[in-house]
Amino acid sequence: MDDKKLDKLLHEMKSDYENLPKFVDNQTVMQSVFQKRQFNWNKYIPTLAAIAGLLIFVIITLGSIDSKQQMDKDTEDNGPLMGYFLDRKEAFQQSLGLEDVDDLGRVKHARKLVDHYEEKDNIEDGKHTIYQLLETPTMKIESFNNSTSSSGAPDYFVVQDVIAQLKDFQMTFQFLLDNRIANNMSKSEKQTIIEYQNDLQEYNFPDATEKLLSVFNKQGYFITLSEDGKMTAKVDYLYVIEKLDFKHSKSKAYKDYLWLLGTEIDPEKPGIGNDYGIEWTAFDEVLLSVEEFYSSYKNMDEQYRMFKGTLFHYTTIYLNDYLSAGVDVGDAIPKDGQQELKAFLKGHKKSKFWNLVYKAVEQYENNDWIRTNYKVSDQLVSKTIEADREYGGMVSDYDNKLEVTLLPLKDALLQTYEKYKESKDLDLLKDLSAFKVMQLFMYASDKGDFDTYYSLYDTNGVLADVGKEEIRQESAMAADTEFQQLAEKTNYILVDEKQEKKETIFYFVPSEDTDTEMRAFRMVQNEKGIWKVPYMPMQ
Amino acid sequence: MEEEDIIRLAKTGDKWAFEMLVEKYKPVIEKFSFQFGIKQEHISDVVQETFIKVYRKIHHYHKGKFSTWVYQITLNAARDFHRRKKRELKIMEKSVMEHKQSIGHLFDKEDYLQLHDYIQKLQQKYKLPIILYYFHDKSYDEIAIILNIKLPVVKTRIHRAKKRLKRMYEPDGNEEVNTHG
Numbered sequence: 001m002d003d004k005k006l007d008k009l010l011h012e013m014k015s016d017y018e019n020l021p022k023f024v025d026n027q028t029v030m031q032s033v034f035q036k037r038q039f040n041w042n043k044y045i046p047t048l049a050a051i052a053g054l055l056i057f058v059i060i061t062l063g064s065i066d067s068k069q070q071m072d073k074d075t076e077d078n079g080p081l082m083g084y085f086l087d088r089k090e091a092f093q094q095s096l097g098l099e100d101v102d103d104l105g106r107v108k109h110a111r112k113l114v115d116h117y118e119e120k121d122n123i124e125d126g127k128h129t130i131y132q133l134l135e136t137p138t139m140k141i142e143s144f145n146n147s148t149s150s151s152g153a154p155d156y157f158v159v160q161d162v163i164a165q166l167k168d169f170q171m172t173f174q175f176l177l178d179n180r181i182a183n184n185m186s187k188s189e190k191q192t193i194i195e196y197q198n199d200l201q202e203y204n205f206p207d208a209t210e211k212l213l214s215v216f217n218k219q220g221y222f223i224t225l226s227e228d229g230k231m232t233a234k235v236d237y238l239y240v241i242e243k244l245d246f247k248h249s250k251s252k253a254y255k256d257y258l259w260l261l262g263t264e265i266d267p268e269k270p271g272i273g274n275d276y277g278i279e280w281t282a283f284d285e286v287l288l289s290v291e292e293f294y295s296s297y298k299n300m301d302e303q304y305r306m307f308k309g310t311l312f313h314y315t316t317i318y319l320n321d322y323l324s325a326g327v328d329v330g331d332a333i334p335k336d337g338q339q340e341l342k343a344f345l346k347g348h349k350k351s352k353f354w355n356l357v358y359k360a361v362e363q364y365e366n367n368d369w370i371r372t373n374y375k376v377s378d379q380l381v382s383k384t385i386e387a388d389r390e391y392g393g394m395v396s397d398y399d400n401k402l403e404v405t406l407l408p409l410k411d412a413l414l415q416t417y418e419k420y421k422e423s424k425d426l427d428l429l430k431d432l433s434a435f436k437v438m439q440l441f442m443y444a445s446d447k448g449d450f451d452t453y454y455s456l457y458d459t460n461g462v463l464a465d466v467g468k469e470e471i472r473q474e475s476a477m478a479a480d481t482e483f484q485q486l487a488e489k490t491n492y493i494l495v496d497e498k499q500e501k502k503e504t505i506f507y508f509v510p511s512e513d514t515d516t517e518m519r520a521f522r523m524v525q526n527e528k529g530i531w532k533v534p535y536m537p538m539q
Numbered sequence: 540m541e542e543e544d545i546i547r548l549a550k551t552g553d554k555w556a557f558e559m560l561v562e563k564y565k566p567v568i569e570k571f572s573f574q575f576g577i578k579q580e581h582i583s584d585v586v587q588e589t590f591i592k593v594y595r596k597i598h599h600y601h602k603g604k605f606s607t608w609v610y611q612i613t614l615n616a617a618r619d620f621h622r623r624k625k626r627e628l629k630i631m632e633k634s635v636m637e638h639k640q641s642i643g644h645l646f647d648k649e650d651y652l653q654l655h656d657y658i659q660k661l662q663q664k665y666k667l668p669i670i671l672y673y674f675h676d677k678s679y680d681e682i683a684i685i686l687n688i689k690l691p692v693v694k695t696r697i698h699r700a701k702k703r704l705k706r707m708y709e710p711d712g713n714e715e716v717n718t719h720g
Contacts, residue, residue: 001704001705001708001709002705003701003705006701006704006705009650009651009654010654010669010673010674011673012651013646013648013650013651013654013655013674014673014674015647016645016646016647016651017570017573017574017674018570019645020566020569020570020573020645021645022566022569023569023572023573023579023582023583023586024565024569024582024583024586024587026558026561026562026565028583028587029561029565029586029587029590030554030557030558030561032587032590032591033557033587033590033591033594034554034557034594282699284695285664285692285695285696285699288688288689288692288695291689292687292688292689292692296687347691347694347695348691348695349691350689350691351691
């Protein structure tokens, strides 16, 4: 299928979509919007039936608890912690929905702790440890949701605790996977599991397998299959979003962060080899997603600060793997890889990562496209992403990116400078861009040419009341290389055009290897449309 | 009466004005929901949910194209529905092939049905720009606003979506479905 044919097909099928039948009539929509919902007993019958069922269950269970209490009492005679352990184990087993949990490492460990703490006569610590060991993800989530509903805003650390529990439990699920599901399974059988793990009723699995897979779903895990046939139990971050009760509006940042982890960034195997099936050629999209995420939440410090370090670490991995073009250091980067990196430079000029990709491509090009050991650090990624925070939060709004030499002036502009220096004729500036007038100003400043320098100021603004001599004294102008140095340390220039205010701000982004801070230079346009320099242009 | 006036009236709670908006945007929302991958029997729910949201939030609408705002609300409603029924929807996505016959009558040609099926198999981030660009005549700028992504990303995603669609036409190339990622 070629581009042309696909385009044609896409355009043609549009008419079929236009002729889709009505799925709902206007009246129904209006009713759902405006009509007060009447209490519909029919609708609630299933719920009422469920409540009735639950009551019956509770009554029956209470009876059985009575008998169990009697049984546990016998056990408690052997030691006070044993009863607690048995109760907890039963709750754990019910939460998991498994018939047998005795072979699970954490159950065995909890059992050993009973003897240990009883020997030490430290029952309370023993209960605490056993409680944590035998707390399933759903139990943890339930406890999180209950605590947030009573205490107000969910706490990032509490959510982290839930995730930590899910990660901690991953070993248990891996054990279940290895010993009760994947044991002696062919690769095609494993493939079937991957395909239908969320769709259990669509495939006729053996009862035991189906039951176990539903435990994975219920507890927030999914299974991946590597090329070598290894099945891995992984935390489903989308499940965390779905199940956790995020009540606080500001938690959206964290929720979206989890969404990133559930869909694009594989937190356990980030970068090449990730379990989400994302190839290195699509890592640019992961990077752009991180940028989008950052732009959305950079000002929500209290949320964002807590996980930005981890996010930047993952970003570094994805960026380095993207820059690796999927080959090892010293290997030739194939044509496809070269094109991918070049396409990034062409398509994402405004990306914060553009400069880093550019550096890599430059190195590779100079090395006949043999991969060098170019690598970026966490710190550099952090600095790159947060550049606008450091420099006043305006870079993300820039309109253009210039990679031109600031100084010295090119011949044509130098000629204009010489002419203007002689005549101070503003008509010479008429057709010059803000950038070029700024260059003239910088050049005049470095030359110590005060008259030209002063004439480029916008004297309608703050300077209207300030005399030329005052400025002369203030500037104490002498020839120096201030702007020449700025030019040498500048990597590229970002342009922020504020058309409604008739001003343009240039940001000089320094090269990584300099310790220079980013500087900004403001230009304003006068009523005749000529670009001039305002008072205190440099920030 | 101009749409602007209708919106102003709708903001005051005027039923007639709101019905005018339902009249105009319901077919668009139905179409978008269908293309998004919502099962036919659930489209009514998504449409109603969208208009309930439009009604509740219309006083927040102040600037920009109203249609763009409606698309954003529709997209949120469809995504919410998707999240709520995540597992169910995974079934839906995977069983599009099995449901081919049930939606087959909606398309004039087998080719269209096939392409609709392939579009369903794209990840959301690729599927949505394609739908908005080709079937809703949205510009790159509007798509960027609706999806809350940057302009170059829209272009890249449409390009990649087409690349993936083309790959699906190749023998053994039909493996886009990836529930995580």
